[in-house]
Amino acid sequence: MVKAQVKIQQTAFMLIAITLFFVLAGLFFLSMKMNSLKNSATDLEEKNAVLLLTKLADSPEFSCGESYGTQKTSCVDFAKLMILKEEISNYSRFWGVSDIQILKIYPENFEECTSLNYPNCGKIILFPENSGSGTYLSTFVSLCGRASLSGVAYDKCEIAKLMVSYNDK
Amino acid sequence: MKKRGAFDFSFSWLFALIVGAFILFLAIFLISKFSGTQTNIQDTKNAKEISVLLNPLETGFEESGKTTLILPTSSRLSTRCLSSDEFGRQTLNLKSENYDKYSDTGTEISFNNKYLFFEKNIESKSFYIFSKPFNFPFKVATLNYIIPTSQEYCFVFETREREIEEELMKINLSNLELVKELSECNEEAKTVCFDSSGCSISVDTNDYSVEKSNTFVYYEGNSALMFAAIFSDSALYECQLQRLLKRTSSLSHLYSQKYYLDQEAGCAQSSIIDYLLDLEMLSLNIDNSNKLSELSYTLSELENKNMRMSCSLW
Secondary structure (H helix, E strand, O other), X not given: OHHHHHHHHHHHHHHHHHHHHHHHHHHHHXXXXXXXXXXXXXXXXXXXXXXXXXXXXXXXXXXOOOOOOOOOXXXXXXXXXXXXHHOHHHHOOOXXXXXXXXXXXXXXXXXXXXXXXXXXXXXXXXXXXXXXXXXXXXXXXXXXXXXXXXXXXXXXXXXXXXXXXXXXX | OOOOOOOOOOHHHHHHHHHHHHHHHXXXXXXXXXXXXXXXXXXXXXXXXXXXXXXXXXOOXXXXXXXXXXXXXXXXXXXXXXXXXXXXXXXEEEEEEEOOEEOOOOOOEEEOOOEEEOOOOEEEEEEEEEEEEEEOOOEXXXXXXXXXXXXXXXXXXXXOOHHHHHHHHHHOOOOEEEEOXXXXXXXXXXXXXXXXXXXXXXXXXXXXXXXXXXXXXXXXXXXXXXXXXXXXXXXXXXXXXXXXXXXXXXXXXXXXXXXXXXXXXXOOOXXXXXXXXXXXXXXXXXXXXXXXXXXXXXHHHHHHHHHHOOOOOO
């Protein structure tokens, strides 16, 4: 009787050990899987941001269209951006990226744009609450707007950097 | 006294059998769950990749773009359109074929800035995706159309529709056939008639309407909406139209504000502003495509006035 009980105890301990081993192995495997899944999600976010960046300047809310002469590729309308900045709450999840910024690089000007200093400014942050967070990707664009000389309007294009940020998962 | 060779069915045997069966059942259950989850992950990844791959199809000044999507297995694409948010949103669901059955899994991928048009539950291993800009009269969005490569479309032009014919030739997809008579179409092809009858889809270019399964939908602007009506079901078309009109209204507001900024810079005044404000308001009042014609006058006036302006808005 005692021998049989010892045998059952041995089997039970063995089963518990095997179960524990499989649980630990399963947990390890799951954490590896989760890690690779997170990496895939981050890769897709990055891919999305890279591909979006190449085409963002051509989207209707940004593009110059034929407003400044003939149709230009990678041309961002300064006036549209200023208005978009005011209306940005409607676009919070529209492009699927965490932040979009435009930085004038020639002539260099790091003053943030407001309705008071437009067009003599050089930095537009569309999503200020997310500014500085995430990974930024950038491309060069021309930033065109209308300026005035002795009361006569003329088209003015400058070199700028369009930046898009995405969050790591 | 036990017989020699008889099976000794002791408690330890019974215990081992029960525990063994339990472990076996648990292993099979976990494997099936895991394989289901893997399919779900893969389907969700594929759907997300489709939405990411649509970015390069965003048209700039080019008239159209196209790409071929080839999936590892035959897959079923379905979509849901919601027009209630700020600009509405669309979800994409991909279910891959597994042992002659489409998986029940696949998480929906949602996007706000894309407009996909396709028939309900299309199934194929490969799909053609082509895109066209939707101008109303300024560019509002890029519309993407998805067609299974196995589904042939036969466009019947009994009368000359040069612009549409040229556009279709430029798109240059192997499953789009252009003929002069309905009898020239393949039996399995979906037939599209222009200003004539007898086809599964009929386009009336005078009335700006598309008839499909006895349901009429209407279009305006350039041919982008007409292709959307041809390649998608009417419910999806009407919902996407609402999303596009919301964006039109928002862009009208953007251009009206740009008009004032340009004016401050010294640009001459124009009556275009009245039409922009009209479009901003009217486009939100259109709840069905049959009311789209109410916008046609405003649209043509806006196009003319913008062309004549010294500081054009778009």
